[in-house]
Amino acid sequence: MGFLTDTTHMHIFTWVVGIVLFLVAASMANGTKGKKITHMILRLFYVLIIITGAALFFKHMTIDSMLYGIKFVLGILTIGFMEMVLVRGNKGKNTGLMWILFIIALLATMFIGFKLPMGFNFFA
Template structure:
């Protein structure tokens, strides 16, 4: 299981790809065949992000369980907002609030993730 828990490379790769796919799907024309395909691939990456995050959570949470738990929950909330934006766009409903909530939760998740012991030390 070392490939999942020794470094954060796999987890970072999966969420970066997920965010890129989300942004591509969000700007594509509503109802197009390509958007549906990208949305389905994005849902696969949601699962990969959660699985790689869960492996890291169970391997490293003994050092600071509360912060790892908060980061895990914020990550799931971020994925939820991503999905809400795409689904509401398909239904022609307003998405401005969900865009703002997505960016806030993404930044909060990244900040907490970087400040954890396995994260990167910028300061």
């Protein structure tokens, strides 16, 4: 399992692909076969994001740093808001609030992720 926990490359790859697939699925017309297929592939990437994130979480989490747990919860919330935007959009319901919550959760998750010891040092 070293390929999952030695670096963050696999995790970053999965969430970047997940965000791209989410934006593609959100921009497609409702009820199309392509949107359904894209949504199902995106759900596969949700699972991959959670697996790679959990592997990093359990390997690098220490009792001293609560940020790993906070990032884990924010990551799950981000995935939840992504799914809620797509499902509510398919049902024809208003998605404005879900988009706002998704963007806030995504930015908070990325900020904490980059501040962690394994993250990039953008905020030095």
